[in-house]
Amino acid sequence: MHAIDVKDLRKQFKVQKNREGLSGALKDLFKRDYREVTAVKDISFQIPQGEICGYIGENGAGKSTTIKMLTGILVPTSGELKVNGFIPYKEREKFVNGIGVVFGQRSQLWWDIGVIESFQLLRKVYRVPEAEFKKRLDNLVERLQLGDLLNRPVRKLSLGQRMRCELVASLLHNPSILFLDEPTIGLDIVVKTEIRDFLLEMNRQEGTTILLTTHDLQDIEALCSRVIMLDDGQIIYDGGLDELKTRWSKGREIQFQFGSHTSLTKLQALTAGLAVSWTIDNDVTAKMFVPHEVSVSEAMGRVVGGAEIRDIKIFETNTDEIVRGIYQTGSAEASSGTVAKQPAEAMEVKKEEVASP
Numbered sequence: 001m002h003a004i005d006v007k008d009l010r011k012q013f014k015v016q017k018n019r020e021g022l023s024g025a026l027k028d029l030f031k032r033d034y035r036e037v038t039a040v041k042d043i044s045f046q047i048p049q050g051e052i053c054g055y056i057g058e059n060g061a062g063k064s065t066t067i068k069m070l071t072g073i074l075v076p077t078s079g080e081l082k083v084n085g086f087i088p089y090k091e092r093e094k095f096v097n098g099i100g101v102v103f104g105q106r107s108q109l110w111w112d113i114g115v116i117e118s119f120q121l122l123r124k125v126y127r128v129p130e131a132e133f134k135k136r137l138d139n140l141v142e143r144l145q146l147g148d149l150l151n152r153p154v155r156k157l158s159l160g161q162r163m164r165c166e167l168v169a170s171l172l173h174n175p176s177i178l179f180l181d182e183p184t185i186g187l188d189i190v191v192k193t194e195i196r197d198f199l200l201e202m203n204r205q206e207g208t209t210i211l212l213t214t215h216d217l218q219d220i221e222a223l224c225s226r227v228i229m230l231d232d233g234q235i236i237y238d239g240g241l242d243e244l245k246t247r248w249s250k251g252r253e254i255q256f257q258f259g260s261h262t263s264l265t266k267l268q269a270l271t272a273g274l275a276v277s278w279t280i281d282n283d284v285t286a287k288m289f290v291p292h293e294v295s296v297s298e299a300m301g302r303v304v305g306g307a308e309i310r311d312i313k314i315f316e317t318n319t320d321e322i323v324r325g326i327y328q329t330g331s332a333e334a335s336s337g338t339v340a341k342q343p344a345e346a347m348e349v350k351k352e353e354v355a356s357p
């Protein structure tokens with residue numbers, strides 16, 4: 001059984017149209033016009049147990065709407081979804097025991113009471129036996145170094161401290177799937193690193209499945225072996241991070257430090273016939289850009305065979321730049337021919353939009 005199984009999932013919202021001017025406002029009072037916004041357009045994917053998958057896309061791509069459907073907050077307009085074998089919006093009571101959720105911009109802790117009291121309340125909500133709760137809490141408190149924060153009210157915590165508490169809160173009932181929506185937003189690099197290390201360790205030790213939405217691609221680099229990219233409600237890429245880099249990076253840059261004075265003419269002569277380009281940094285340092293269609297080893301071989309080399313640096317492809325490039329060009333399908341599908345014809349909203357509590 002997959003941890004998450006989604007087939008042709010779609011979500012449409014009815015949004016009220018506002019007519020212009022005073023007469024428009026008056027007309028709106030008597031007869032409202034609506035338009036439909038399709039936030040998620042018939043997407044399909046499966047996530048096996050124990051995987052950490054990044055779910056990325058520009059603002060408004062449909063990430064949060066998907067997470068809300070997966071966690072039972074929203075009812076899909078059409079399509080199928082199963083999380084831990086349950087249909088989230090139908091079987092909520094059984095379902096919530098197996099999942100943990102952290103929304104980076106919203107707290108699940110009570111603002112004015114001590115952290116430990118919030119945890120105790122959550123223990124009751126999830127019906128975790130006291131002994132099991134204590135064992136789990138001690139372990140999480142140690143791993144996330146929360147010791148002296150437990151008695152403070154949440155409103156007195158820094159963002160980093162609160163986020164570590166949010167993680168503990170989401171894990172107290174030992175869920176097998178964790179949904180994280182922007183878990184490192186606004187945090188400094190030290191706390192971000194602590195949280196990433198903790199998540200990795202938990203995934204390795206306990207096999208927790210994690211679906212992570214983030215705008216911080218370093219989160220993805222640090223944690224995810226797989227990434228699903230959304231654009232305008234559709235999946236435009238689903239695969240490995242390395243493959244994403246290879247497929248969309250334009251090439252590699254290699255910096256050489258030479259043993260003696262060099263020049264553009266000399267370097268171009270060395271790589272004559274290859275479609276590489278050179279930039280001179282100073283008398284002894286230059287960068288060679290090798291596009292994908294040219295073999296890196298052949299290009300390097302030519303330079304190494306024809307000049308005295310002191311040092312070579314190969315620059316890693318920068319995921320930020322690649323992903324931003326894909327966003328800017330609109331749909332990545334244009335350049336890749338990956339998963340993307342055409343949206344189905346608009347469908348009527350058949351069910352309640354928001355799941356009943």
Ligand SMILES: Nc1ncnc2c1ncn2[C@@H]1O[C@H](COP(=O)(O)OP(=O)(O)OP(=O)(O)O)[C@@H](O)[C@H]1O
Binds near residue numbers: 014037038059065
């Ligand atoms: N309750 C709602 N009513 C109407 N439209 C909505 C509602 N929720 C989301 N939308 C619309 O659906 C689209 C997808 O929104 P969603 O919040 O899922 O995107 P996102 O990828 O999570 O964006 P962000 O990165 O900004 O959080 C947007 O056009 C948004 O305006």
